[in-house]
Amino acid sequence: MKFLKSLLRAGTSSVFAISAFTISAFASDTTIIHAGQVLTHPGKAPLQKQTITVVDGKIVSVTAGYAKQNNTDATYIDLKNSFVLPGLIDSHVHLSMEWNPNIRLQAVTKRSGDIAFDAMINGQKTLMAGFTSVQDVGGPEEVFALRDAINAGKIDGPRIRASGRSVSPTGGHGDTHGYISKVLDVFRSPTICDGADDCRRATRAAIKAGADIVKITATGGVLSNTAAGTGQQFFQDELEAIVQSAAKMGRQVTAHAHGKAGIESALKAGVKSIQHGTYLDKATVRLFKKYDASLVPTVLAGMTVVDWAENKDWLPPASKAKALKVGPQMLNMLRIAHANGVTIAFGTDSGVSAHGDNAREFGYMVEAGMSEMEAIKAATITAAERMEMGDIVGAIAAGKFADIIAVNGNPLDDITELYDVDFVMKNGKVYKNED
Ligand SMILES: [Zn+2]
Known part of the structure; x- marks a missing residue:
């Protein structure tokens, strides 16, 4: 031998x-x-x-x-x-990018190859930090190439379950904002949709592009450069159309959601997990349990954007205002969710925070009342099961x-x-x- x-x-x-x-x-x-x-x-x-x-x-x-x-x-x-x-398993990363003061310029200067090489390096930082599997929820098609190259053994990196581009309404959190119209035309994504029929098409387009899971933006979000708040953006019939058309192609849906009404609408429509969950309350908790959905708290992202808003001049005014509202809520959100028995899967939104710092989320989980064992279980067995990888890892x-x-x-x-x-x-x- x-x-x-x-x-x-x-x-x-x-x-x-x-x-x-x-x-x-x-x-x-x-x-x-x-x-x-x-x-x-x-x-x-x-x-x-x-x-x-x-x-x-x-x-x-x-x-x-x-x-x-x-x-x-x-x-x-x-x-x-x-x-x-x-x-360890991180249920929410963005390997294709890492936030920095030049990110809005980089959107029109980085080539596809630049994005792919950066994603590879970010993946390797993640792996070296002990995260052997990740879910990349929201990114360009270079992430699919990275996933496939790692699976084929061509390059090193974590095991990746990827969504590709988010399904979002026009002008919603997953759309592109704040450039002249000619530039916005370049960024037009087939996953932007309005109305139930169009959202069926957009969901199918995401899956056709290579999505293992469909990511939607059910509410507004902090880092989109638009003063549209963090409340519900998709209508109920749009959410149901997305979940049902994803199910017909064997895909689950995960929803970015901050506002309470948006979280609850997404849960009622049948999404399997909520990312962030900032304004959930005890009534929302009951829906998590009723629909057997999990929460990915991403407290690290909340803490990171508050730090920028207070100490750095990085964020456009619209994002800064949202960061100062959302960030401080997130630790208490996790406290409520955990104390009331919501299933929690570990996730960081890395790419907002630096890749490789993923484990910092553990500190916030313990601060919010989870035991060390519960936090580790959230990043292993629970994350694996909720990412449909429970039979192979965790x-x-x-x-x-x-x-x-x-x-x-x-x-x-x-x-x-x-x-x-x-x-x-x-x-x-x-x-x-x-x-
Ligand atoms: Zn994210």
Whole structure:
């Protein structure tokens, strides 16, 4: 086996004309991890002194005790002094961009290739921070190219579930604002729609472009350059048309929503998750439960835009005004949602905040009353299930992809341990191992 592996490494220079495909049919790659403490299923107590065996990118077993190092074909990894947990999952990122003072100019200066390379780098920062899967909700088609290139093994990055461009009403949060009309014509997206029939067309256009999930903007939002508030924007019949036409093509819908009426209309229409949820109250909570929908709180984004509004001269006046209203609400929103039993999936809106800082959201989750265990479960098992990836990631268990991270200290005692992840494995490949 060792010989075959060295042949593979030698590549085309080898005198043996055996293709990689021929060899991979019988040469397996085995990695054995000795884990001092391991949270295999967040929500259940961590286990001590376990051996995790990974073959060809997937976990095949988790067994008690440290297995002897007698498998000469295996690579052994010593995490005996570490706390090991499943790869983290962020349900709300925008890998194609990162907010900065020049972003409005960059919209008309960056080429498709520039966007794609930036998205690749942002994805790699995210992976190195311990986030092995993400949901990219709202971005150009370069994100689909990134998703597909990562899945094909051409480049490194997190596993991506992507929506592409948001479905939004004309002039709504997902439309483009604040340029001369000639420039706005360039930005015209097939996912902008008005009226139920047109919204069916727009939803189908999003799926045709490559959407795994349909993202809609049910209400206004902070960073769109328009003084149109953060209340409901789509009508009920438009929301229902979007959800139903997405369902006919096997897609779920997730809704950006701040205002209470917009959140509630979206839930009644059948969206599976709400992003932000700023002005929810106890009546809204009842609808989350009735429709089995989840909340992605993105408190980090709220804190970030308040900081800009107060301390930096980055935001156009319309956005600044909205930031100062919405941001301070978000921590209390999460407190209400959690205290009343809403299912919460971890999400940051990274791209507003810097990529790679995703774990900062954990600090706000604990500040809002979640236990460390609840916060970690939201970023693993719950996020995986709610992103329709529950069978492949979210836990350290036989049959799942080997997405495994580790930190030095115990994050159940101090959640900020996750701000600095020391070991990252995705699909069995080690990306980071700092002793
Ligand atoms: Zn967002």
